[in-house]
Amino acid sequence: MKHVRIILLVNAMLPAIFAAAQRDTIRNKSVDITSAFKPELKASAKINFNAAPPVADTAKPRLQYDIPNPNLLFAYQPGSLKPLALQIDSIGKFNNSNYIKAGFGSLRTPYIQGGFSFGDGTNAGLNIYAKHVSSQGKEEFKDFSNTDVKLSGYYKSANNLEWNASLGMKQDKTYKYGFEPKPQSYPNDSLRVSYQTLTARVNMHNINRTAFGLDYSPTISLSFFNDKLKNHESNAVVDLPLQKNLGDQVSINLGLTFDLTRLSPDNKNIERVNNNMWYISPAVLYHTSTLRLQGGIRPSWDNGEFKMFPNILAEVGTDDQRFTFQAGWTGYLRKTNYQTLASQNPWLWLPTDQRNTWIEERYAGFKGSLGDHFTYSAKVAFNKLNHQSLFINDTTAAGDGKSFNVVYADRVNVLNLGGELGYNVEEKFSVLASLNFNQFTGIRGQQKAWGMIPVEFNTAMRLQVIKDLWIKTDLFAWKGPRYLKKDGTDGVMGGAFDLNAGLEFRITKNVNLWTQFNNIFNKEYQRWNQYRVYGFNFVGGIIYSFD
Incomplete structure (x- = not known):
């Protein structure tokens, strides 16, 4: 009975199932969207910044600067060995662009100086x-x-060149007042000494290194010199330096120099003097921040006579330039002519015999600085001088020794010890002191090194007391050189100790007052035998600035 009910139920449902299946096969397909999708990123974690001041840096930064020291002008050349003429005491050159400086002093001293810039x-x-x-x-x-x-x-x-040119005229007048014994009667013309010098110079050099790594700076210098006796001398110097740079550390130098002199005496019985020399200076230079090496030679021709000089230099220092060791072996020719001799000793006779000095130097030394204000340098050198010019009093003519003859030492060996100390505080205070000791040995051709100073000391000080008041002092001293007496023996002149002081202060925007006191200790010492310098004297005046 149960199975009959199930069969009847199935038969009743079959027509409905077939009808539904038929309807699905003919219905249109569609997509029903029941909701919209919205993509969202997951919220990221954020850094929480808390505003806080930085920690103060109390450490003092150490900045490295490569600035040349202006006080260390130490060329390691025996400049102090040359006999120098007495420099007339006067205030230093005023460094302003447009100004007039005028004054008057004791010894009937008019003083006027001017400088203008355009x-x-x-x-x-x-x-x-x-x-x-x-x-x-x-x-x-x-x-x-x-x-x-x-x-x-x-x-x-505009083509990477800078031209420099100069013209100059200089006239010096004095008298040969060193005759002995005094008094004697002389006409003015027989004692007056007068020199005139005309100079001209032209230089051209490249501003920036060329595309081929070249630096060049040719120079032509001319000078015309004469005295009141109508003796004329002309001098021409042509200097042709050239440097080839191979990168930043290596360079090759090649220099060529001609120095030509012609002396024309007024006396027709004296032949004209031609004094010509020229030399080449090839060298290889290697330099870094702590090392500088130069190796080269200097072939030279002195009036046709050949001489080979070395040209080897070395510098080793620290990165901060606080200490630098220097050493070298070099040689060169130094021209001797009427003009240079008269600039050293104006009371000389006409030098018809001109011999250029051959100088060979071997030296070692060091320089550097301590802190921000103190500088130092020292050296020891052994120099050989051939044909060194010397001055002796002429006692053969009138017998009064007022004129000097130029003689030459075939050979002079010089042991030189020198040092320099400096202290500088901005532009408010500066002091610079130097000491040179020279020992002359191995002298050939003369008995002594006549007129050459064995010991020399110099000190210069500048102080700005207040904003508009400046003080300067100069102290120089030396041990007296040897001179030749009338009887043929040698004597030693007394030493020098000379102190000068000057003041300068501003009274208006454009006007300054200045004064200079010379030889304060009133010592009438001699630089050349029989020629005493002035004693105490002073000069003062005003400076008007147009700026």
């Missing part, structure tokens, strides 16, 4: 400088006069 200061400029000073000593004929005028200019062209 141009844009970058591409072109012209500087004019002029100075005149003279004095009349208390003794007869103890007078002098000096006049100096110079024009210098520069111009930068």
